[in-house]
Amino acid sequence: MYALWRRQGAMPNTVESRRIAISGMFSHAVRHKKIRDNPVKLSEKPTNPILQVDGRKLPSFEEISAVAKEIGQRLEPSVWLMACCGLRIGESLGVFPEDILDGTLRCRRQVVRIRNPSGKYVALYAPLKHRKEGEWRDIPAPANLEPLVERLPIRNQAGGMIYPDLFRKSWERALKRLALPRYKPHDLRHKWATVTLSNGVPIHEVSRWKGHSSIKITVDRYGHLTLDGSDRCRQVIEATFGVHMLSGFPAPRELGAELVPA
Template sequence: MTLGRIGTELATVVDKGVGAPGKRWLVRYREPGGRSARQREKAFDRKKDAVDFATKMVNDKRENSYVDPAAGKVSVRRHAADWLALKPMAAGTEESYERIIRLHVLPQLGKKTISQVTAADVEELHALWRRPGAMPNTIDSRRIALSGMFSHTVRHKRIRENPVKRAERPANPIMQVDERSLPNFDEISALAKEIGPRLEPAVWVMACCGLRIGESLGVFREDIADGTLRCRRQVVRIKNSSGKYVALYAPLKHRKEGAWRDIPRPPPWSRLPKGCPFGIRPEA
């Protein structure tokens, strides 16, 4: 019995007969690519399962959605290493993704093949991350890294669907900020003084201009002029070739090299201590 034809590509169901060794029903088909493509086969106990599989292979080739059943047999651990090595990422993002995969994904999923990972596995990961009290934003960050890896896998046709996208997304409600609980100017002053002169400017630019930590560490004196702070760079932490963490300057998050954003100086800026230094430089 032959099912469907796409050019020279066939899917054939063969009845080996009662009493034949192994499973009775055998499906033979070619991967996309015509007569020169590799021929594959898969055996089934029931005729219905064999016919369904053969029909699916033909339809997948017609719709250009064919996925090699063997392509998803690589382990999550191996695939994660390949993905991190090949995917172009900013240095800070690469360091963050590598840490998330190594510490929070591989201990649970590393031994599975990528085709074995299900939405249920991902939801179990979410629950595991919540137990020690991980904040919703932290869980979101881990989920983004994991989803990025599986999206890459789908694009390269190693699996059909991204299990992270199929999993129920953990709740991350927007929390109201009680402005009365925010530190006042005197409390910020005490904190900045206590942290010491080297990092004191970072406290002020975060408090007054809303910069992230890495952005505040990348501010130079010449970045502040005419009532505006021009945020040009951020400091990121990466591992060097010797495995030691080092701090480096990098473009702003979601921006290319040379891009910036301007931030008006708020009224509290005028109350900063005289001689407050800027130009924090990361340690080599």
């Protein structure tokens, strides 16, 4: 089944999300004694390697600004929320004016698109990824987002909700008109991480603000960007050992004299 999904074009993260959902269904059946074992747990878990983010392949600040302008006033706030706060697409579409207060964005919800019982696809608000209903995460919000608050929440021309796939289509059209590389909206989230980490923001804070389920994901994906770490290490070692090295070391016989009684 995993191999079939991959052949059909599903990305590793999509396969993993489906695996979790199906495993939950079978676990429910096991608890209610409908079946003996969960076949998903007995099968080999598909690999989902975490690739390092190449900062050189992300859009420049000028390109982000150009896309934000080209995509239109309705969707522009979403671009800057992703770039300045590291939000996912659905999360940026679920921000309300009251969610931004005193320099903090309280991310409470995301917009998803599901098929209702009648078979029709509808957009609705859902809990954050890796979060339960009612849970949130607080993210530092720069002051330059304040002019965009009055345009929240993001809506279409008819006043309806915009879901991630619609945003992606508008994004791709904007890139095509600007003749830019085929960046993904998620690259804005990567850009936020590269900017924060390369300027000394602690990686455990970045992990929490991004909403990762584990700091290991953040380290595996962005750990190479914490370039200031080696500089700090050198400074600490130089400050700690340097003064002792400059003062000179005792001769070997003097050391021996201290250890071996006369």
